[in-house]
Amino acid sequence: MDLWVEFKDDLYRKKATVASPHDLQSLKLFAEFIGESTPGVLDPSGKPTVQTVRNHFRRFVSGWSQKNPDAIISRDHTDPVTNDLKTRIRIKLGLSSMTRTRTYITLENYMYLERQLWENDPHDYVHEAYRVFISAKLKDHLYTPARLGE
Known part of the structure; x- marks a missing residue:
């Protein structure tokens, strides 16, 4: 949720507009912001993976829903952002597609x-x-x- 506040302030400074989690364009820009501000662990160049950015975005949506039960972000907005992460945002930011090796229970x-x-x-x-x-x-x-x- 702290990242959302930072994003809103940054977006307001750049475009003098107010970000809303119920606006699809704002959510897509927020997903880009997450991708730019998250450090990568697996990729040698330090880029986060698509899955990492997706997880951060899902945690934001869940946190927003818990704090604002009357203003839940709909799937009509979250699904396009998730698809955008896999295609346009991944290419634009150069997100890594690496995955961890699986470990199994012993x-x-x-x-x-x-x-x-x-x-x-x-x-x-x-x-x-x-x-x-x-x-x-x-x-x-x-x-x-x-x-x-x-």
Whole structure:
């Protein structure tokens, strides 16, 4: 949300207009602003990835919706911005398309998760069956066909 305030001030200084999150053009300019002000980690030249900028934009939209429940930003505005990020903004700013290498859960990590759930979890569950359900979800996710190939 702080980035939005900085963007509004910057846009007002440049064009003497007021930015609104309900204006599609303002949101596209804001997505560009995010891309320009976010440092990259994966790319050697320091450019952020498209996914990083998309995540920052989604976090802004979620934060705006939480702080302003009566003025939620509609999907009619967020979807075009997301598509614009993948095409025009990516080319204009030279955003990286690199991705991190996938890491998978190991038996050691899984055992840690189960131990945390059954031995060290300070949460007071209304019913102890919830712990069983959470454990079952962990096992279900771990043994899906996609995971078995790993």
